[in-house]
Amino acid sequence: MAQPLLEARGLTKRFGHVRALQDADFTAYPGEVVALIGDNGAGKSSLVKTLSGTIRPDGGQILVDGSPVDLSSPLDARRYGIETVYQDLALAPDLDAAANLHLGRELYRGGLLGRLGVLDHAAMRRSAVTAFAELGVDLQDVGAPVATLSGGQRQSVAVARAVAFANRIIFMDEPTAALGVVQRGRVLDTVRRVRDRGICVVLISHNMPEVLSVADRVEVLRLGRRVARFTAADTTVEELVGAMTGALDAEAAEAEARAEAARSAPAGPGPGADAPRKDGAQ
Numbered sequence: 001m002a003q004p005l006l007e008a009r010g011l012t013k014r015f016g017h018v019r020a021l022q023d024a025d026f027t028a029y030p031g032e033v034v035a036l037i038g039d040n041g042a043g044k045s046s047l048v049k050t051l052s053g054t055i056r057p058d059g060g061q062i063l064v065d066g067s068p069v070d071l072s073s074p075l076d077a078r079r080y081g082i083e084t085v086y087q088d089l090a091l092a093p094d095l096d097a098a099a100n101l102h103l104g105r106e107l108y109r110g111g112l113l114g115r116l117g118v119l120d121h122a123a124m125r126r127s128a129v130t131a132f133a134e135l136g137v138d139l140q141d142v143g144a145p146v147a148t149l150s151g152g153q154r155q156s157v158a159v160a161r162a163v164a165f166a167n168r169i170i171f172m173d174e175p176t177a178a179l180g181v182v183q184r185g186r187v188l189d190t191v192r193r194v195r196d197r198g199i200c201v202v203l204i205s206h207n208m209p210e211v212l213s214v215a216d217r218v219e220v221l222r223l224g225r226r227v228a229r230f231t232a233a234d235t236t237v238e239e240l241v242g243a244m245t246g247a248l249d250a251e252a253a254e255a256e257a258r259a260e261a262a263r264s265a266p267a268g269p270g271p272g273a274d275a276p277r278k279d280g281a282q
């Protein structure tokens with residue numbers, strides 16, 4: 001496989017007595033959708049915040065393109081092409097979609113004598129129209145306040161904002177939470193289009209069918225640690241849930257215990273008599 005774009009190795013993070021991350025690993029490759037799943041409190045948000053420069057880990061390493069990096073702020077993460085779309089979206093409801101797209105990164109017309117120019121609304125609208133068109137986001141009026149848009153459209157604006165500035169990797173924390181079926185489908189289409197542009201999308205989701213429909217790979221966190229990795233095409237909802245809850249481990253441990261009991265059982269009639277013997281004798 002290609003060189004990982006972003007890697008977490010042995011990350012730890014404590015909040016008081018709570019160990020949110022315990023030796024957590026994570027790997028993301030270019031041009032893939034990788035789902036990060038886990039039960040409530042498994043450490044998904046803590047991992048994402050660590051990898052997007054919002055919180056600092058207590059220990060472990062973060063690598064970009066194989067080299068260790070220090071992400072001490074979201075700005076640092078942005079310098080590496082890492083963007084995050086949070087659950088609460090952080091959009092300004094009274095501003096229009098174009099202004100939201102450029103929030104914090106406004107375009108100005110040149111001022112005189114080196115002074116800061118004035119906001120270039122026309123340029124921001126043009127760039128917004130292009131950005132939305134590229135993602136297939138259907139907005140009739142980029143000049144309407146985002147408060148008047150539907151949930152799915154707002155979500156798409158937030159995604160487009162991240163995509164406009166992320167050139168390498170986007171974390172999306174529950175991007176379809178609280179959306180209707182149609183809107184959900186649109187956001188997932190956007191995720192696929194972003195992936196097809198060569199950008200890695202890290203999708204945090206509790207919705208397993210959705211994970212399997214859009215992700216290429218799945219990484220599973222439990223109790224602050226990565227416990228399993230799957231290729232989406234080769235797994236099932238049951239398997240994912242089993243890894244999240246630990247049931248798979250329990251099953252594997254039980255099978256191992258049964259095999260061990262069979263191996264150590266004395267030969268001859270009895271409960272262990274049917275088990276295949278190591279030496280092949282029947």
Ligand SMILES: Nc1ncnc2c1ncn2[C@@H]1O[C@H](COP(=O)(O)OP(=O)(O)OP(=O)(O)O)[C@@H](O)[C@H]1O
Nearest residue numbers: 015018019020038039040041042043044045046047
């Ligand atoms: N700022 C914080 N202060 C104290 N404890 C925290 C903080 N952030 C996270 N935790 C704790 O760390 C653990 C992991 O939380 P985290 O939010 O990372 O999990 P999660 O997998 O994102 O959960 P969910 O799916 O419920 O959002 C939890 O026990 C949580 O209570």
